[in-house]
Amino acid sequence: MKIEKISKKYIPMTETAFYILLSLTIPRHGYGIIKHVEELTVGRLVLGSGTIYGTLTKMQRDEIITVYADEKRKTIYEITDVGKELMRHEITRLKELHVNALMYEGEFK
Amino acid sequence: MKIEKISKKYIPMTETAFYILLSLTIPRHGYGIIKHVEELTVGRLVLGSGTIYGTLTKMQRDEIITVYADEKRKTIYEITDVGKELMRHEITRLKELHVNALMYEGEFK
């Protein structure tokens, strides 16, 4: 699938998708992602099993991640080049969001 | 409603909700929000009519926004104190996201 179609589907990216793709810069399996995201967010974000396996299947279908290795009780994924391009777009959007957040922060005191 | 319940419901906040609340630091009506958000995001984000009026009704029900004035063809809203507290929480989350984005950005080149 082309990057334009993928972008339309995945941007704005859900927090779940964002942290899964961040995690997959290193090949990991589902459960490993859950633990890594938990660590990255200091316990704030604990992905449900339905969320992780559902999302991984969807992302694999859209070819933004791919199977890196298939061990007996672990399917290990990694991000693809299309996935990386998607993340560059998403990070650009996050920067815009961050700039606006800082600009208006004082209004919420 | 208490801030804990509101936070559970609204965080992570959708991009739509975030920009609507940013806009409502100044009292505005629905159509005015659409135009303001379009401006803030340099044309990137154009909220659909279903999105804006649906979300405004929901937010009013949850008391994170309130009716500021009711003119003949315009209902003008503004953010409440609970809404502001919610935004402080959301901005904290956005900063975390931003930090992680910058930390991993190099991996997507």
Add this chain to the structure above:
DNA sequence: ACTGTATATATCACGACGTGATATAGTCAT
């Protein structure tokens, strides 16, 4: 007067998403 564009709100069906429950099963320490 007619036409087109912009302003302004409301409602509905649709597809997509995250959650939590349920189920299943292997591993490892006590």
Add this chain to the structure above:
DNA sequence: ATGACTATATCACGTCGTGATATATACAGT
């Protein structure tokens, strides 16, 4: 052998944003 942890899969549920459709006013150009 019991419990805790690792690991994956599936399903119903409620929520969300979108785009279409509908309605109506206002204003400028021709």
